[in-house]
Amino acid sequence: MKYLNYLPIFSLFFLMSCGPQEKSVEEVLENGTQAEIEQKRKALNTTLLELKNKIKTLDDKLSEFEKDYAYALVEARELQPRTFKHYIKILGEATTDENILIYPEFSGNLQDIYISEGQEVKKGQKLAKIDDGGVSNQLAELKARRDLAKTRFERQKRLWDQNIGSEIQFLEAETAYEQLNNSVKQVESQLKKSVIYAPFNGKIDEIITDQGQVVSPGQTPIFRILNLGKMYISANVPENYVGSIEVGSEAMVSFGAINKTFKSEVVQVSSNISQNNRNFRVKVAIPDSIEFVKPNLIATIEINNYKTSGAIVIPEDILRENAQGQAFTFALAMENDSLGVAQFRELKLGKRYEGEIEVLEGLKASDIIVTEGARTIKKGEKVKVLNFQKN
Secondary structure: OOOOOOOOHHHHHHHHOOOOOOOOHHHHHHHOOHHHHHHHHHHHHHHHHHHHHHHHHHHHHHHHHHHHHHOEEEEEEEOOOEEEEEEEEEEEEEEEOOEEEEOOOOOEEEEEEOOOOOOEEOOOOEEEEEOOOOHHHHHHHHHHHHHHHHHHHHHHHHHHHOOOOOHHHHHHHHHHHHHHHHHHHHHHHHHHOOEEEOOOOEEEEEEOOOOOOEEOOOOOOOEEEEOHHHEEEEEEEEHHHEOOEOOOOEEEEEEOOOOEEEEEEEEEEOOOOOOOOOEEEEEEEOOOOOOOOOOOOEEEEEEEEEEEEEEEEEEHHHOEEOOOOOEEEEEEEEOOOOEEEEEEEEOEEEEEEOOEEEEEEOOOOOOEEEEEOHHHOOOOOEEEEEEEEOO
16 A cells, blocks of 8 residues: 555656756756757756655655554563472460469468569569468467477487487487478478469460459459560461471461561471361561550461562463463564564472462463463464563
């Protein structure tokens, strides 16, 4: 198809005759010699040839525009191997092993409470005192009897060493002293239980029983103490991930309630699978730098269960399926930087994560894939690449 018509020969003659120093065709025909007429004809033929060449150049350029409209327009990207990671998303709870209720080991009236709620305490610090009900008086009496028995035993031993007195007297004194000494130790141990001590460094989160109330071992909780410095996240993981999650696995943690997100790792993996829910437990560390974390705070955890280097990864939305359910996409055999031919590629796929999918077979490094427009092209079709992302 031609977009410009050739000018009539007589019009060219007229244009060429407009120069101030050049005779027109009419003047040459009227007054010119044979040589002048032949020269004029030769000049016009030369000009005509130049115009034909320019017209052809314009036609070729217009043909390129026509071809652009004929090609499907796509965007493409050159594949580059990279590390691919897959994560599983689960829910967990912040917790600590040092979060307990303190029960008394002695029955009686809660006589004194030495601390207040929210107070930081040290391991071994005295927290409260239970009325001993006369046990301290009993201990004082036993100590006095023990001291007397000790004096008698030491005196009898000195005599025995000098071969004075009978052996039975020495043994009776020794036995009496040892029995009373053991009784003193037992009562001291019992009396010590009337005082409640902090089992570890932490904070008194709650005073449950008021001063003056009667308390009993194993029945009356008195304090809740916890240590927020040793917190972690506990979560259940389905059994089908056994073997893919281990100590040291990367974890991304988000506490939505306090708007905190951080990177961590798995610090413990349970060896037991629950019969009830077919899950196993994992612990994920909480760095000390993360503030405002409380026990039972809900966390969203993404744990890395798969990682491979040198992977071929493509956007999931460029995949198509044939009638047999086989996944495929299109690669390009490039003719130049803007034109290519669509090549059909069947794919064997791996794991998917956040809109990307690993390709195990069907594509390789440096292949050029169609990232936009793949759903409008066919195998072997020539396409025009508008946006070509090279490595």
